[in-house]
Amino acid sequence: MNQEEMIGFWKTVVDTMMDGLIVVDSDGMIVAVNRASEEITGYTREELIGSPCTILNCDQCTIRQAEGAFMCDLFETKQIDKRRCALTRKDGTVLPVVKNAAVLSGNDGKVSGGVETITDLSGIVARDLKIARLSSMLKRKDSFHGIIGKSRPMQDVFDLIADAAQSFAPIIIYGESGTGKELVAAAIHRLGTRKHGPFVKVNCAALTESLLQSELFGHVKGAYTGADRNRKGRFELADGGNIFLDEIGDIPLSMQVKILRVLQEKEFERVGDSKPIKVDVRIISATHRDLSEMIARNEFREDLFYRLNVIPIRLPPLRERREDLPLLIEHFIEKNRFKTGKDIRGISEEAMSLLMSYSWPGNIRELLNAIEYGFVVCRQAYIDEGHLPETIRKWRSPRLVSRDNQRDRIVEVMRRAGGKKIEAARLLGISRQALWKKMVKLGIKQEFTFNGHEADL
Secondary structure, X not given: OOHHHHHHHHHHHHHOOXXXXXXXXXXXXXXXXXXXXXHHHOOOHHHHOOOEHHHHOOOOOOEEEEOOEEEEHHHHXXXXXXXXXXXXXXXXXXXXXXXXXXXXXOOOOOEEEEEEEEEEOHHHHHHHHHHHHHHHHXXXXXXXXXXXXXXXXHHHHHHHHHHHHOOOOOEEEEOOOOOOHHHHHHHHHHHOOOOOOOEEEEEHHHOOXXXXXXXXXXXXXXXXXXXXXXXXXXXXXXXXXXXXXXXXHHOOHHHHHHHHHHHHHOEEEOEOOOXXXXXXXXXXXXXXXXXHHHHHOOOOOHXXXXXXXXXXXXXXXXXXXXXXXXXXXXXXXXXXXXXXXXXXXXXOHHHHHHHHHOOOOOHHHHHHXXXXXXXXXXXXXXXXXXXXXXXXXXXXXXXHHOHHHHHHHHHHHHHHOOOEHHHHHHHHOOOHXXXXXHHHHHOOOOOOEEOOEEOEO
């Protein structure tokens, strides 16, 4: 390879680098750049070559003139290793980078210039910012292991979760669909003595009886058509940890007997096998059904009920913890902003008022879906009534928005807040000023007492 070929070879290498490469002379003038430098800085090769290196406005460079000579940190230290700094691109945006640099010297040891590489950190910084935002969401003061709420009913639930997690007894979680039963089960696992063991989840309502038996207990090769190998079931996989049986009320009676055996004797058999397998597992179950009524209709075994119902945890529906709605809405807006990148900063007072009055038959899952829908259709900074799903918008019936109904609602909330206007506004999900305007409009007296104390109006 002759010298000309060698030069062409190195030029190709330099121009295929992902890092920017900039060469400066002893006066700090840029004499060569690679293609990545153009992409990173936004300047063309022609704009960079012949310009002073200060064109990039590096916030960590110390450049000065000493006795008529150009001086910078590089020429004094001879080398700069992995210095994190920020450059200013041609469009004015600030770019985080990592810089490595070294001086260029001739055979006589005289410094003739310097070469530096710059690595774009914008993607890493954006990722770190997302992680930090997600971490703050998970660690917020009004959250208990990812469960949002500071209402009295939820605080009672949090206390019971913490106590129940330390027990070895079976736990059953009652709650309507969408109240967060799986989150509670996961919190129990993380807080409990079995947290280092497996946490296995099974949705019992999603499987037929035959599939559920194989899913829970496994099967041996040849047990049925298509069983071409031995397979471990969920109970076996959960050995040493917790198994979460969601919608336990949907399990048929024939399967209930087998689960009762696991609870009583801590053993089971795979489908197609007669060899008992011992297992050490704690059962956490959940249901939206009334198991007592099912027992009365002979749809659920009473002996299994008493085995499962050792530590019951009841999750309140969203309509019974409305004071948590503003927190949940804020959390879901932040979560969707993080996920979609859309700059939606909140929700209007009118939309908040509608959400506060809605009955939420689908509970928290329905609220999350409503906010996600809002993020799809909203093209402004705040989600308004028109950005909510039709089922919620139709909820604003004449009965609900009548003057007397609004008045009764505000008076009731004021009583719950002990007459404190700031607290009442928070419970209603509106500002103090908006509450005052509504009270004036509805003719609610500005001075009255609750429990012998004058209202803070």
